[in-house]
Amino acid sequence: MPEPVALPILESSQAGEARRIAVAFANQLGFNETDRGKVSIVVSELTKNLVRYARNGQLLLQAKVLNSIALIEILALDSGPGMSSISECLRDGFSTGGTLGNGLGACQRLSNFFDIYSVTNGGTAILSHIWATSYDSPPPEDRLKIGGVCLPVRGEDVSGDAWAVEQQEDRSLLLVADGLGHGPQAAIASNEAVRIFRENTHKSPKEIIEAAHGALRSTRGAVIAIAEIDFRSASVRFAGIGNISAAVISPDANYSMVSHNGTVGHEVRKIQEFVYQWPKGGLLVMHSDGLGTQWHLERYAGLVSKHPCLIAGVLYRDFTRGRDDVTVLAAK
Structure with a gap:
């Protein structure tokens, strides 16, 4: 299983490298082509946002096994301006940077689990779990998260x-x-x-x-x-x-x-x-x-x-x- 990594995301070249490393993670975990594509899109969108909006952006990648299911955990962290409205930022078409505004909404749809913590002027943390196997319903959870x-x-x-x-x-x-x-x-x-x-x-x-x-x-x-x-x-x-x-x-x-x-x-x-x-x-x-x-x-x-x-x-x-x-x- 690949070792966890923390990647600084301060410029677009680092965003591209993060995507390549994430896809390599997915390959090692046996992700099929469709799920590798999900990983690539989510990492691309999150790192683009880190470059465009954030300060001190970094991306953490970690391979995990949850109830016998291999997954990639993607954690995007920054100390930037934060989100004034998470629900608005997840809505397709919403953008504060002149883009199409489909990024976070797409990340949420492609993830098996997705969550955001953000504070105005206090930075943002975004979590995405993508499983190696597609399930119609989540696997049973343990007593503790x-x-x-x-x-x-x-x-x-x-x-x-x-x-x-x-x-x-x-x-x-x-x-x-x-x-x-x-x-x-x-x-x-x-x-x-x-x-x-x-x-x-x-x-x-x-x-x-x-x-x-x-x-x-x-x-x-x-x-x-x-x-x-x-x-x-x-x-x-x-x-x-x-x-x-x-x-x-x-x-x-x-x-x-x-x-x-x-x-x-x-x-x-x-x-x-x-x-x-x-x-x-x-x-x-x-x-x-x-x-x-x-x-x-x-x-x-x-x-x-x-x-x-x-x-x-x-x-x-x-x-x-x-x-x-x-x-x-x-x-x-």
Whole structure:
């Protein structure tokens, strides 16, 4: 599966390159000619808008598997003027730039899932999912909707961060791991953490980290956090080692979750689980230290109601440090 990429879109030549990369993604995932065409059109339209209207535009491309269906996730981000009316911008024939005005409406029609978050003078985030297989109706959804951004620091081909999710009938487990440093050796550590996680999803967060501590001894080590959401008891069981941040946001209360210092695979003094309430309508956000911690979602009117992919994308856009790998995982 192709590695996620973040492409700056500041001029028309970059828009053309983004389209070529997106079609290459689709080829690797086995998209047929019709669906490759959809990917090409959506990326072309979104990047044209980034060049024409936006500031600091970028396009994130990520391959995912949802209920055994391969898909391409396209996330267009900018810090431009925003949209005063999303519904008007989606209407065919509407344009503020003298064009035919069919772009966003066409993107919505060609996407299996499409969503926009935009604030006047606060930028825009546009999400498109295009599946490798056409279905008359959407596949069944899991209990949690998941969105994640995981990207390497500039100059590296692979991220030293990783994330994983296991969804079961009554519980969901979520992992974020950050291998020490960055580059291929950090990726080996974080991917080993993911392997141990997937082999031990019947266990508690504490037990999984204990297993990872032994398995990662031959690597440079990683910081790890695991959250288990139990839907029957409406609780979150959390264990973390190192500086992976985690918080639960809800209409009634927000709270951060506690990790202990250390490096899994090297020095761990204490692995401890903490139990928190999982509120109705709750949102879980976990991220590596490639993202700043000064974010406050209440400053983004309406964002928590959007798809977690948009939430993760907006946080990445506004708070990435730019000097390390970055992962943002959102679930609700």
